[in-house]
Amino acid sequence: MDSIVNSTGIITAAGSGLRLPGDIKKQYRNLGGIPILIRSLEPFMSSPLISNVIVTVPEDDVDYCQALIKIYFLDIDKPYLVIAGGGERQDSVFGALQNCPGNTDFVFIHDGVRPFISQELLEDFLEAAQQEGAAIPAAALKHTIKSIDGNHVQSTLPRNELVQVFTPQVFAYKLIMDAYLQAYADGFVGTDDSSLLERLGFKVPYLISSELNLKITNDIDMFFATQLIDKNMI
Numbered sequence: 001m002d003s004i005v006n007s008t009g010i011i012t013a014a015g016s017g018l019r020l021p022g023d024i025k026k027q028y029r030n031l032g033g034i035p036i037l038i039r040s041l042e043p044f045m046s047s048p049l050i051s052n053v054i055v056t057v058p059e060d061d062v063d064y065c066q067a068l069i070k071i072y073f074l075d076i077d078k079p080y081l082v083i084a085g086g087g088e089r090q091d092s093v094f095g096a097l098q099n100c101p102g103n104t105d106f107v108f109i110h111d112g113v114r115p116f117i118s119q120e121l122l123e124d125f126l127e128a129a130q131q132e133g134a135a136i137p138a139a140a141l142k143h144t145i146k147s148i149d150g151n152h153v154q155s156t157l158p159r160n161e162l163v164q165v166f167t168p169q170v171f172a173y174k175l176i177m178d179a180y181l182q183a184y185a186d187g188f189v190g191t192d193d194s195s196l197l198e199r200l201g202f203k204v205p206y207l208i209s210s211e212l213n214l215k216i217t218n219d220i221d222m223f224f225a226t227q228l229i230d231k232n233m234i
Contacts, residue, residue, distance in 0.1 A: 005105040007126060008173075009044035009053045010096040013037050013065070013112025014085020025058070026216060027112045028068070032229040036216055037065070038072045039115030044108065045076050047119045049126055052078065054099055055112070056085035056092040090189055094180050100173060106130070107176060109193050110168035113216045115225065116234045117168065121209065128207055129170040136170070136194050137209030138163040163206060166213045169193050175202070 013027040027037040037055075044050045057065045065082045073080075083099060085092030093109055100107060106129055108122065121137070128135035141162050147154045169192065179196040183189070190196045194204045212234055214225055228234045 005049075005126070005130065006051045006101065006103045007049055007106045007108060008100045008104045009050045009108045009110065009168075010093060010100075011037070011041055011044065011053065011055045011110050011112045012085065012089055012092050012096075013040075014056045014058055014089070014092045015113075025061070027057075028064075029222070031115060031216070031222070031225055034072075035068060036115050037112045038068065040110065040112050040117075041069070041073075043117050043119050043122060044110070045073050045078055045080070047122050049119075049122055050078070050108065051104075052101060053080040054096040055080065055082045056096055057082060059084035088189065090180075090183070093193060094184070097173075097177050097180060104173045106170060107173050108168040108170050109176075111215055114167055114213055115216070116210075116212050116214055116228065122168070125168065125170045125207065128205060129172065132205045133172045133175050134170065134194065134197060134202070134204050136192075136204060136206050137166040137168070137213060138206040139166070139209060139211045139213075165192060165194070165206065166209060166215070167192075171197075 028035050031039060041053065044053050055065060062082050062084055069080060081099060083095060086095055097107065106126060125135045125137065141159050141164060145157045145159060145162060147157060175197065176193060179200055182200060183196045188199065197204055212228060214221055216222055216225055
């Protein structure tokens, strides 16, 4: 790394998990014997690049999540905060941004149901963000993508001009906070954090990343995630 920076990891896990049915919300479901959220948290809790961690969860889950973190990270002495999320993901992230320590230089914003990232990935993306102010992970598309109008195809989009993006997305703190403040002032809701910068004209850099960075949203995702663990592919 070029210099020592203070980085906050923001892990968003405030969703209701309705697309993965069951009595337990998907972020707390066991994956290979470990809750998905804990797997997603582990690289941030273990990495020396991350100064502190903020986790957003449903309001009723704050105490439960705090207890879960204590169980799995008993030996890790890193400051962390569990807060109630908002109505939308954007509200949850904004709440976490407002709770970042005053000396935060960079933030990593990560989905709590993406359990397959590494400390090496965190290092690569922090280095990129230090150079350009932001960095997001992406992968090329394998399928043909079409725009639609009602029940009919409207056009075929140029696949070589498209990527799919993941998290963690890394930003200079002031840059993303200013983008969030402007989004709320304008009533804008983005589909990811980098879209808040794009609308202000900022060219967001991306790095090609592993396609194994799954987001677990349904039973099929859970099946593939289990297979990756069983076959020692992650």
